[in-house]
């Protein structure tokens with residue numbers, strides 16, 4: 051660690067929402083935050099009201115809430131327009147019999163209607179289940195079935211990937227095209243808000259672990275306290291900001307920091323449709339004068355690989371940049387600092403944690419290679435295998451003193467899984483390995499399990515393996531993350547083939563497409579290697595993914611010597 055410590059990047063002078071980290075840390079409590087939101091008055095709240103309607107009530111109805119950009123399309127909506135549209139969607143949900151606590155899924159591309167649907171569901175007290183737009187049939191089916199979703203909001207295109215007959219709980223499918231075509235009289239001003247308790251369900255995000263199918267991580271309305279405060283201090287959002295989070299709301303970053311946190315802080319957000327393109331991204335920053343930008347290391351690495359392209363764009367509007375989801379290499383931080391002229395502030399958290407826990411604040415020095423320091427009110431522990439705290443400088447399990455407002459409420463229908471995060475009294479165990487230095491900076495050291503992180507997206511090997519062995523040619527499969535310079539890791543599958551299936555390039559491509567078509571593009575193996583047999587434990591015969599992964603790491607290290 052010592053050589054890293056010499057390369058500290060100092061804060062850029064400026065006025066930031068959180069001026070003094072040490073002082074704030076010493077005195078902050080989450081109750082202070084609740085005082086700034088409306089619910090402390092009544093004890094009841096509604097996250098959709100706090101996020102959008104409140105601003106209309108407080109006189110900010112005409113402020114631009116969002117810019118939507120997709121190729122040549124550019125739309126803007128004010129907070130009042132977002133509120134009215136949310137009411138319209140909420141009214142239709144109510145007319146379709148949706149009641150408090152029902153699970154309503156949203157399967158839409160990154161459009162304003164996706165954000166509005168999520169808020170409409172929440173407004174009437176139901177639980178929003180946003181799905182990533184690239185999911186294919188099985189991924190959609192497994193998630194809705196797991197928590198018995200009754201209603202789905204989608205569009206004419208994505209509905210083709212909804213296997214309705216395999217989802218018995220699904221009673222109603224609503225199409226945004228039809229909702230948009232239905233007249234709505236916004237002058238009616240109905241009060242559609244269902245006031246709920248802090249602990250009532252808000253949003254369910256499915257996420258992968260190393261075993262089993264994806265799990266439904268359920269968050270409660272109280273999480274808005276965390277979203278609001280971290281939006282204010284970590285994203286450093288001010289009202290005049292144009293804020294762009296590149297993640298889809300089907301992922302937790304896209305909902306918490308793409309929707310809740312910026313709007314709770316009354317920023318104008320940018321919603322960009324379409325796929326990654328370095329030219330389009332730089333152009334968008336220039337055109338909309340983006341001030342605050344939250345993305346992921348893979349995207350930054352892709353931009354970095356475009357060399358001098360950034361010189362053709364005016365990026366001078368940018369004042370604050372953040373990263374999340376996977377390790378942010380020091381090279382990328384140094385590239386942004388030396389060439390683009392801004393610091394990238396790494397942040398660490400997880401779907402389960404519901405908000406930032408380890409962060410780089412704009413007022414604090416950055417140590418490239420570190421994820422930052424604990425957010426005020428958050429205590430980090432590095433634990434050994436027995437749950438004892440280790441001294442600074444030792445690698446151990448990254449744990450957080452529980453609870454905090456954003457922490458998940460439950461794993462849907464799986465108490466054992468939920469309890470497994472809390473096996474040491476008082477601690478939440480992340481499954482990551484880390485080391486903390488004397489000054490509190492935390493350095494990521496890898497996962498403690500077989501979870502794969504490719505381009506910042508969490509991929510459970512089990513889900514991919516299960517799909518692979520459904521292909522008639524595949525007998526057994528093991529899926530691991532192989533080191534990759536751009537994506538961090540890429541999904542690599544080791545398979546054994548049935549006797550009647552000779553290994554050909556075409557067959558391997560067919561298998562890859564099989565996973566892509568049924569599960570999703572991001573989880574499909576980029577590489578497939580046929581082996582005679584897979585390494586297994588002697589006693590239980592369990593496949594040793596770790597051995598395969600270690601071999602991949604060693605191969606890639608050799609390449610880089």
Ligand code: PRX
Pocket residue numbers: 257302303373374375376377378396397398399400401402421480481482494496497503506507508
């Ligand atoms: O391994 C850590 C990695 O992503 C995991 C959480 O993934 P997910 O629930 O999909 O949430 C992603 C964004 C909230 C963590 O257990 N991870 C997240 N942030 C970082 C990270 N790894 C290294 N550096 C980070 N900043």
